Amino acid sequence: MNLLVFAEVRDGKLKKSSLETLSEAVRLAKPLGSKVGVALVGEGIKAHAETLGKHGAAQVFAVDSPRLKFYASEAYAKAVVSAHQKLGSGAILMAATSMGRDLAGAVAALLGSGAATDCTGVKIEGGKVVAKRPVYSGKAYATVAFKKAPAVLSLRPNVFVAQETGGTAAVEDLAVAFDDADFRSAVKEVAATAQGKVELTEASVIVAGGRGLQAPENFKVRDELASVLGAAVGASRAVVDNGWRPHSEQVGQTGKTVSPNLYIALGVSGAIQHLAGMRTSKVIVAINKDPDAPIFKAATYGVVGDALEIVPVLIQNLKKALAQ
Amino acid sequence: MNLAVCLKRVPDTTTKLKIGPDGKSIDPQGVEWAISPYDELAIELALRLKEKAGGEVVGVSVDPDGNDVAMRKALAIGLDKGVLIKGGGNFDGWATAQVLASVLKARKFDVIFFGKQAIDSDAFQVPTMVAHLLGLPRVNVCTSFEVDGAKAKCKRQIEGGEETIEVALPCVISVQKGVNGIHDKRFPSMKGIMAAKSKPVESVAAPAVESTMEVVKLEMPPERPPGKIVGKGVDAVPELVRLLKEEAKVL
Numbered sequence: 139m140n141l142l143v144f145a146e147v148r149d150g151k152l153k154k155s156s157l158e159t160l161s162e163a164v165r166l167a168k169p170l171g172s173k174v175g176v177a178l179v180g181e182g183i184k185a186h187a188e189t190l191g192k193h194g195a196a197q198v199f200a201v202d203s204p205r206l207k208f209y210a211s212e213a214y215a216k217a218v219v220s221a222h223q224k225l226g227s228g229a230i231l232m233a234a235t236s237m238g239r240d241l242a243g244a245v246a247a248l249l250g251s252g253a254a255t256d257c258t259g260v261k262i263e264g265g266k267v268v269a270k271r272p273v274y275s276g277k278a279y280a281t282v283a284f285k286k287a288p289a290v291l292s293l294r295p296n297v298f299v300a301q302e303t304g305g306t307a308a309v310e311d312l313a314v315a316f317d318d319a320d321f322r323s324a325v326k327e328v329a330a331t332a333q334g335k336v337e338l339t340e341a342s343v344i345v346a347g348g349r350g351l352q353a354p355e356n357f358k359v360r361d362e363l364a365s366v367l368g369a370a371v372g373a374s375r376a377v378v379d380n381g382w383r384p385h386s387e388q389v390g391q392t393g394k395t396v397s398p399n400l401y402i403a404l405g406v407s408g409a410i411q412h413l414a415g416m417r418t419s420k421v422i423v424a425i426n427k428d429p430d431a432p433i434f435k436a437a438t439y440g441v442v443g444d445a446l447e448i449v450p451v452l453i454q455n456l457k458k459a460l461a462q
Numbered sequence: 463m464n465l466a467v468c469l470k471r472v473p474d475t476t477t478k479l480k481i482g483p484d485g486k487s488i489d490p491q492g493v494e495w496a497i498s499p500y501d502e503l504a505i506e507l508a509l510r511l512k513e514k515a516g517g518e519v520v521g522v523s524v525d526p527d528g529n530d531v532a533m534r535k536a537l538a539i540g541l542d543k544g545v546l547i548k549g550g551g552n553f554d555g556w557a558t559a560q561v562l563a564s565v566l567k568a569r570k571f572d573v574i575f576f577g578k579q580a581i582d583s584d585a586f587q588v589p590t591m592v593a594h595l596l597g598l599p600r601v602n603v604c605t606s607f608e609v610d611g612a613k614a615k616c617k618r619q620i621e622g623g624e625e626t627i628e629v630a631l632p633c634v635i636s637v638q639k640g641v642n643g644i645h646d647k648r649f650p651s652m653k654g655i656m657a658a659k660s661k662p663v664e665s666v667a668a669p670a671v672e673s674t675m676e677v678v679k680l681e682m683p684p685e686r687p688p689g690k691i692v693g694k695g696v697d698a699v700p701e702l703v704r705l706l707k708e709e710a711k712v713l
Contacts, residue, residue, distance in 0.1 A: 148621075208625070209625065211590065211600060235620075235621060236603060236618075236619065236620040236621060237620070239586040239587075239602075240586075240590060240602050240603075242586075242587060243555070243586065243587030243588075243589075243590030243591055244590050244594065246555070246556060246587060246591065247556070247559070247587075247590060247591040247594035247595070248594070250556065250674075251556055251674045252554035252555045252556040252557070252585075252587070252673065252674040252675045253555060253556075253585070253587050254675060255584065255585050255586050255587065256584065256586075268678070271584075272584065272683075273582060273583055273584055273680070274473070274479055274488075274581070274582055274584070275581060275584060276683060277479050277682075277683070278479055278481070278488070278680055278681065278682055278683065279680070279681050279682075279683055280677050280679070280680050281677070281678050281679040281680075281681075282554075282675045282676065282677055282678065283675065283676055283678050284674060284675050285672075285673070285674055285675065285676060286674050319597075322599040322629060322630065323593075323599040323600050323601060323627060323629060324627070325618075325625040325626065325627050326625075326626045326627060326628055327625070327626040328620070328623055328624070328625050328626075329623055329624050329625075329626070330622055330623045331622065331623050331624050337621040337622045339621065340621060343712075379645075384640075385638075385639045385640045385645065386619070386640075388639075391475045391581055392475065392499050392500075392581065392639060393639075399712050400706070400710075400712040410475075410476065410478065411475045411476070417683060417686065418683070420710075420712070421706070421710045421712050422686075422689070423702065423706070429691075434689070434691065435686075435689075436686055436689070437689045438686075438687075438689045438690075438710065439689060439690060439692050439702055439705055439706070439710075440689060440690070440691045440692060441691070441692050441693060441694070441695075441698045441699070441702055442691060442693075442694045442695070442698075443694055443695040443696070443698070444695075447695065447696060448695065448696055448698075448699060451696045451699045452699050452702070452703070455699050455700055455702075455703045456703060456713070459703050459706075459707050459713055460713060
């Protein structure tokens with residue numbers, strides 16, 4: 139079963155999560171002796187074929203057009219399906235980024251299939267694609283089996299490991315006949331809202347703050363710790379509902395689901411809907427005044443105490459440790 | 463304007479889930495059902511649009527087992543009427559989209575609203591698929607939606623930024639929390655609850671569709687290995703940093 143991976147390029151950069159997806163496809167294809175192809179879609183994107191080859195892509199189908207400079211749901215889906223037809227793939231994989239989540243649905247609709255989104259595990263058993271994915275925002279996991287091919291899957295960022303295997307991909311230009319209807323949902327403009335900030339869902343370290351930080355101005359303590367660690371910042375629903383922090387920072391069932399290497403929760407009690415959004419983090423540190431707070435049940439390391447007193451000392455100690 | 467809001471009935475976010483005896487679905491015992499939170503924001507956006515531009519808002523929902531609590535709540539909040547599609551409890555995204563599209567196609571809507579995801583299946587795909595089936599433009603994860611004549615100007619949240627998209631009406635929109643400054647659902651008034659009882663709800667049978675995926679297993683997430691309390695107060699900090707560096711190796 140050949141596998142096709144969609145490679146996402148944003149601002150001229152190939153997404154790390156696309157390489158994670160590609161590496162997982164290469165691992166799946168190896169025992170099957172099948173081929174991994176990549177759909178590389180955008181404007182002026184062909185230089186990325188080299189990196190894709192190094193990560194094990196046998197073939198890159200480049201759909202390069204000025205019309206594809208920005209994301210266009212229908213057009214990108216058409217490009218991916220063209221590459222799929224060329225490769226004869228049994229599964230189409232992409233990273234579950236905001237583009238990937240949109241595209242997975244669009245590609246699946248074109249093929250008359252469902253899509254398994256945000257997968258944390260993929261297997262191919264007896265020619266069938268089986269995926270494990272969080273549902274109820276991570277309160278449970280569903281294993282889903284595709285009844286027909288091709289399977290369309292998006293893989294959760296930060297779960298699979300990107301790995302260079304060495305190699306060179308054959309690059310083929312794919313001419314796709316677009317019409318105006320393919321651009322009816324096209325993006326006109328992209329604006330950065332948070333220049334230089336690390337995006338929560340892609341971050342390997344996250345520092346989150348909750349009501350235990352007591353006041354909106356105290357979140358500078360969280361931000362300072364985050365900047366020492368090069369971390370993204372998160373917040374609990376309680377402080378977002380209070381208007382202390384924007385919803386874009388909310389972690390949990392009605393916010394973002396994250397799985398960084400290190401999640402530091404400052405004054406976060408650990409309500410069930412918050413835990414659902416971060417419990418797959420590899421290491422969780424909880425700092426909370428209340429020794430009975432549910433966050434301590436999920437934490438790898440807990441410190442009982444006032445985060446506002448502890449964090450400045452933690453920052454000093456971390457600076458020393460990181461300098462060594 | 464003729465507006466539709468697609469609604470899904472889901473377990474309330476505070477629900478502690480249990481796996482049902484079939485090992486493939488949740489145990490419905492003790493579950494409190496609610497409208498999926500993002501759909502509630504879609505209702506609010508649609509109602510605000512109606513209050514400005516006139517017209518009506520129709521709720522459309524799939525009802526697998528005669529539990530129409532989501533639709534009744536939505537009518538009490540302010541929707542004008544509802545369409546309940548009877549049948550089909552184990553639909554995947556593609557089957558759901560086909561079922562919804564069969565109802566939406568027959569009626570002329572200017573905007574079809576969804577929440578960006580239903581908080582049970584978290585599949586992020588039905589709005590896009592419905593748009594595909596109806597041949598309409600779509601914008602997902604909308605943070606801003608302004609109708610301007612026969613067009614709508616939308617903003618969509620992406621990693622660290624925002625995309626601007628202009629679509630022609632009719633269109634399909636899925637909303638993010640905070641869309642047009644909407645962070646909270648509208649609560650039904652007593653008058654709304656009374657009025658809901660006399661609002662028309664049409665029942666239609668789901669067309670025959672087939673899911674392309676099936677759930678073979680549903681399980682609770684693996685328990686996290688037990689953690690440790692490093693200590694109390696600032697005195698615990700040096701040991702915490704040592705553990706992060708030497709044991710967890712995350713620094």
